[in-house]
Amino acid sequence: MSLRARLQILLAxxxxxxxxxxxxxxxxxxxxxxxxxxxxxxxxxxDAYAGAVRARVEADLAFRVPGKIASRAVDVGMHxxxxxxxxxxxxxxxxxxxxxxxxxxxxxxxxxxIAQNEQKRSVExxxxxFISQSAVDKQKSTTMLARARRDQARAELDLARNQAQxxxxxxxxxxxxxxxxxxxxxxxxxxxxxxxxxxxxxxxxLIQVPEGRAPALRAAKRISVVLYADEARRYxxxxxxxxxxxxxxTRTQEVRVSIVAADAKVQLGAxxxxxxxxxxxxxxxxVPATALGxxxxxxxxxxxxxxxxxxxxxxxxxxxxxxxxLDDAVIVAGALHASDRLISAGVHLLVPGMAIMPVxxxxxxxx
Numbered sequence: 001m002s003l004r005a006r007l008q009i010l011l012a013x014x015x016x017x018x019x020x021x022x023x024x025x026x027x028x029x030x031x032x033x034x035x036x037x038x039x040x041x042x043x044x045x046x047d048a049y050a051g052a053v054r055a056r057v058e059a060d061l062a063f064r065v066p067g068k069i070a071s072r073a074v075d076v077g078m079h080x081x082x083x084x085x086x087x088x089x090x091x092x093x094x095x096x097x098x099x100x101x102x103x104x105x106x107x108x109x110x111x112x113x114i115a116q117n118e119q120k121r122s123v124e125x126x127x128x129x130f131i132s133q134s135a136v137d138k139q140k141s142t143t144m145l146a147r148a149r150r151d152q153a154r155a156e157l158d159l160a161r162n163q164a165q166x167x168x169x170x171x172x173x174x175x176x177x178x179x180x181x182x183x184x185x186x187x188x189x190x191x192x193x194x195x196x197x198x199x200x201x202x203x204x205x206l207i208q209v210p211e212g213r214a215p216a217l218r219a220a221k222r223i224s225v226v227l228y229a230d231e232a233r234r235y236x237x238x239x240x241x242x243x244x245x246x247x248x249x250t251r252t253q254e255v256r257v258s259i260v261a262a263d264a265k266v267q268l269g270a271x272x273x274x275x276x277x278x279x280x281x282x283x284x285x286x287v288p289a290t291a292l293g294x295x296x297x298x299x300x301x302x303x304x305x306x307x308x309x310x311x312x313x314x315x316x317x318x319x320x321x322x323x324x325x326l327d328d329a330v331i332v333a334g335a336l337h338a339s340d341r342l343i344s345a346g347v348h349l350l351v352p353g354m355a356i357m358p359v360x361x362x363x364x365x366x367x
Contacts, residue, residue: 030312030313030355030356030357031349031354031355031356031357032356032357032359033305033315033343033345033346033350033356033357033358033359034343034344034345034346034358034359034360034361035305035341035342035343035344035358035359035360035361036288036291036341036342036344036360036361037338037339037340037341037342038285038286038287038302038332038336038338038340038342039231039285039286039287039338040284040285040338041224041275041284041285041286041331047213047216047275047276047323047324048273048274048275048276048323048324048326048331049207049208049209049255049273049274049276050207050271050272050273050274050326050327051205051206051207051208051257051271051272051273051274052205052206052269052270052271052272053203053204053205053227053259053266053267053268053269053270053271053272054198054203054204054205054206054256054268055175055176055178055198055199055201055202055203055204055268056199056201056202056203056204056240056258057173057175057198057199057201057202058178058196058197058198058199059172059196059197059199060181060193060195060196061086061169061171061193061194061195061196061197062169062188062190062191062192062193062194063087063089063166063167063169063188063190063191063192063194064163064166064190064191065089065094065163065166065167065190066187066188066189066190067089067090067093067094067167067187067188068089068090068185068186068187068188069087069088069089069090069182069183069184069185069186069187069188069194070088070089070090070091070184071087071088071184072086072087072180072183072184073085073086073087073088074086074087074177074180074195075177075180076177076178076179076180077176077177077178078176078177079174079175079176079177080171080174080175080176080177080197081171081174082171082172082173082174083170083171084170084171085168085169085170086169086170086171086177086194086195086197087168087169087182087194087195088167088168088169089167089168089169089188090167091164091167094160094163094164094166094167095164097160097163097164098157098160098161098163098164100160101153101156101157101159101160101161102157104153104156104157105150105153105154105156105157107153108146108149108150108152108153108154109150109153111146111149111150112143112146112147112149112150114146115139115142115143115145115146115147116143116146118139118142118143119136119139119140119142119143122135122136122139123136169194169195171197173197173199173200174199174200175197175198175199175200176197176198176200176268177195177196177197178196178197178198178268178269179195179196180194180195181193181194181195181196182194182195198268202258202259202262203258203259203262203266203268204240204256204257204258204259205225205237205256205257205259205272205274206254206255206256207254207255207257207274208247208250208252208253208254208255209242209252209253209254209255210251210252210253211246211251211252211253213253214242214253214255216276217239217242217255217276218239218242220239220276220277221277222276222277223236223237223238223239223257223274223275223276223277224236224237224274224275225237225257225259225272225273225274225275226272226273226275227265227266227270227271227272228270228271228272228273229265229270229271230265233265235259235260235261235262235266236259236260236261237257237258237259237260237274238257238258238260239255239256239257239258240256240257240258241255241256242254242255242256243255257274273326284323284331284332284333285331285332285333285334285336285338286326286329286330286331287302287329287330287332287342287344288328288329288330288344289325289326289328289329289330290344290345290347291303291330291342291343291344291345291347292320292322292330292332292347293317293347293348293350295317295319299319300319300320300321300322300332301317301318301319301320302317302318302320302332302334302336302342302343302347303315303316303317303318303342303343303347303350304316304317304318304336304340304341304342304343305340305341305342305343305356305358312355313355313356313357313358314353314354314355314356315343315350315351315352315353315354315356316352316353317350317352318334318335318336319334319335320332320333320334320336321333321334341358341360343356343358344361
């Protein structure tokens with residue numbers, strides 16, 4: 001038998017044996033996934049609004065007289081005490097106005113002195129019969145006019161003195177400088193905002209609420225405020241002010257939520273989320289946006305780590321209701337518990353029952 005024939009017989013035998021043997025796919029290992037627990041919100045908290053921390057009292061400060069800014073003593077972010085000088089105008093014009101007012105007072109007093117002496121002489125001449133009574137009355141009128149001009153000059157002097165003091169911009173309360181609207185060398189008019197100071201004391205969160213949701217805010221049973229930098233701490237919030245008119249462009253209403261018992265961690269400008277208690281019946285949870293998936297276009301799901309009968313860990317979908325979308329998180333409601341471990345990365349690659357190897361996000365291996 002030739003070599004070629006022997007090779008053909010050998011190949012046929014191999015194919016025949018392969019066709020009679022059951023094919024077993026190689027066992028795949030468990031997929032490593034990042035997991036973390038959902039953050040439970042208070043019962044029936046269904047609405048969440050992102051905003052920024054603002055001061056309860058925030059005022060734009062301006063000079064009471066026009067002039068050129070000669071110096072500025074503070075920068076944005078500096079804390080100032082009550083009565084601190086923030087900026088100074090060029091005092092030359094105020095000095096000249098004060099000098100002119102003093103000179104006007106001196107001239108008016110001199111005119112009054114002359115008028116009083118003339119009136120005294122006219123009274124003496126009238127007693128001797130040298131002049132008429134009308135001349136005396138005329139001199140009295142001149143004296144009264146001189147006295148009124150003297151009083152007017154004194155009032156203008158007081159005004160000039162006050163305006164000389166107005167060249168210094170001072171704050172009426174202790175607070176933080178949040179904005180500077182003019183620099184050294186700028187010529188400003190009286191009343192033109194130069195700086196903004198946020199007063200110490202109350203802190204609140206400014207949020208924008210879609211038009212029509214204001215009644216739900218007023219009827220809210222509970223409001224909580226959470227800082228983005230410290231999500232573990234919750235502050236009690238209270239609705240202080242709701243704008244009665246919606247913005248013409250965004251169609252949202254401005255709402256200010258006061259933070260009760262705000263501490264030093266509540267910094268101006270910090271990002272915060274306001275959670276409003278609605279009328280829902282299910283518990284709500286905050287989960288990472290990357291943990292949210294979908295089985296179809298109608299049903300959103302999250303993937304929970306569950307233990308199988310053989311002791312292995314697998315991924316199982318849990319239907320949820322999406323309540324609110326935040327910047328990096330989602331508020332959902334469903335059959336979840338605070339002790340659950342949810343897969344927060346790669347959910348689009350999961351299938352029900354897939355074997356997984358969870359890695360906690362707080363562990364160094366997951367960072």
